Amino acid sequence: MRLEQKGLTVWFTGLSGAGKTTISCVVENELRSQGYKVEVLDGDVLRQCLTKGLGFSKEDRDENIRRIGYVANLLVRNDVIVLVSVISPYRQIRTEMRRDMADFVEVYVNAPLEICEQRDTKGLYKKARAGEIKNFTGIDDPYEPPLFPEVTCNTHQETIAESAGKVLRKMEELGYYLPLMYSQNGSNLQASDIF
């Protein structure tokens, strides 16, 4: 008998610079190394192709999220684990995603605005403060934190590994992830061997 992998959307929401992409990459690598089928849908990357031409008004942000949700859903119903990494500042559309997806875990990647702005990994906060970018979440656009996320990662108080570990433990708890197991002689047994 073969245990099938179950599809799941893990939705990382949070301010720019909070650590969504970083955490999702660590989770992706961990899952992939254990033989899981996994895809990352990263908002920044998708804006170059799937959602090109969309802006940052509420309407365009919602359309952006709906398209990402559409693709996530196609993958999840074919048993892929999908890690969505996108600011997704509006609670309502995240709720819509949760409603439309049978398998959904919301991860609130949380860090105070001041910390994200200090990090400013992409130099976007500086531009937003200078008025060169409009509708920037946290500066002149709202961010509505999740009320009941399955996981909260406080990235100003914990390491990347700790954050990723929280996500993986939640996936394990919900039955989507079976951590690496060891054979009797101590060598690694890949998930792909036991599936």
Added chain:
Amino acid sequence: MRLEQKGLTVWFTGLSGAGKTTISCVVENELRSQGYKVEVLDGDVLRQCLTKGLGFSKEDRDENIRRIGYVANLLVRNDVIVLVSVISPYRQIRTEMRRDMADFVEVYVNAPLEICEQRDTKGLYKKARAGEIKNFTGIDDPYEPPLFPEVTCNTHQETIAESAGKVLRKMEELGYYLPLMYSQNGSNLQASDIF
């Protein structure tokens, strides 16, 4: 041991009304009934969501195709069989799709323009002739037939079942599809039982 399903893009190209959606639906049902993971990406449907806002200029058509190709690729690399049903009139972009996808079968759904226009299932030819729709393939926009498609379905000369059969036989020949088998007592054995 479990034989894994192999991902594949089956790309149905042809004029509006040639029968792309019809054939892909029959193939989809056949595969699904045998336990295969399969998705149809239909150009008409996707223009309501994934490619909303794109028009019918060559540039927009190419962007339309690239987005569909992007999603197809995400699915195929997770071992899903993807049936793409889209006019895709330009040879160059279809060649680009073939180049970018390791597993690709091109199906030319062929019927003379006169026949497609007589069928006019969606009433679009009438509107195009009346000038209400511009850039309509076959009327005031070109269609470049495939030079070396893996399968050609001549839908004015064969039944829907014959066309779908051609596609399935090609998939079988290339090792992507194992037709329904029968157990010794004559009852159906589903592909899902033997995978």
